[in-house]
Amino acid sequence: MFPHDIATDRLLLRVPVPEDAQRIFGSYTQDPKVARYLTWRPAKTLADSERHIHDRILAWRSGNICAWSVVETERGIVIGMIELRIKGEAADVGYVIARAEWGKGYATEALKAVIEDGFVHPEIARLVAVCDVENAASARVMEKAGMVQEGILPRHMLAPNISDEPRDVFSYSITRS
Ligand SMILES: CC(C)(COP(=O)(O)OP(=O)(O)OC[C@H]1O[C@@H](n2cnc3c(N)ncnc32)[C@H](O)[C@@H]1OP(=O)(O)O)[C@@H](O)C(=O)NCCC(=O)NCCS
Numbered sequence: 001m002f003p004h005d006i007a008t009d010r011l012l013l014r015v016p017v018p019e020d021a022q023r024i025f026g027s028y029t030q031d032p033k034v035a036r037y038l039t040w041r042p043a044k045t046l047a048d049s050e051r052h053i054h055d056r057i058l059a060w061r062s063g064n065i066c067a068w069s070v071v072e073t074e075r076g077i078v079i080g081m082i083e084l085r086i087k088g089e090a091a092d093v094g095y096v097i098a099r100a101e102w103g104k105g106y107a108t109e110a111l112k113a114v115i116e117d118g119f120v121h122p123e124i125a126r127l128v129a130v131c132d133v134e135n136a137a138s139a140r141v142m143e144k145a146g147m148v149q150e151g152i153l154p155r156h157m158l159a160p161n162i163s164d165e166p167r168d169v170f171s172y173s174i175t176r177s
Helices: 020-027 046-062 106-119 136-144
Strands: 011-014 065-072 077-087 090-097 126-132 148-157 167-175
Touching: 011 106, 020 046, 020 065, 020 077, 046 065, 046 077, 065 106, 077 106, 090 106, 106 126, 106 136, 126 136, 126 148, 136 148, 136 167
Parallel strands: 090 126
Antiparallel strands: 011 065, 065 077, 077 090, 126 167, 148 167
16 A cells, blocks of 8 residues: 555544654653553653654555554644554554543544545455453444454464463454445
């Protein structure tokens, strides 16, 4: 996929820029509650977030990984990140929202937009996402975005902020209608 932005009612999902490192460092990458169920550890320094953003800017060049900074349009602030990773005819999605912005429907709005955008591409037939079995907020986001729970994948994902052992996840999907 070529780098492109996506606008929704309240959000702009835009290709990250280097300056986003400072923004996400200030708003969520240091927050252990945000990182709890994720595969990365909380950032300790700005350099950690610079790497995080750098990797996501570069990822677009692969053509298979699309990462968008989630900007709340009215205030013009970066509130999170959402990623689509294309693997053949399937793609998986991951997302994060700063804690101060939880519960306002932003993750659902961003996820719906990325699902719609993904299915514009004829090669993508199925979108999947997983979340830790204890991550009820994320499971709810997927359900609200129209994804269907397919089951539990045992010992599927490392969440290093919880344990050194791989953890069970719920697997969700949505297929092209
Ligand atoms: C998961 C996350 C992205 C949700 O973002 P958000 O913008 O708050 O999501 P939304 O507001 O769109 O929806 C959240 C839903 O979860 C519900 N929810 C929140 N905490 C919950 C909990 N502990 N148990 C059950 N439901 C919960 C909310 O009530 C809401 O559902 P509702 O609209 O039916 O009331 C956010 O909490 C986050 O970034 N968490 C850390 C990173 C993460 O876990 N990412 C997902 C990795 S799989």
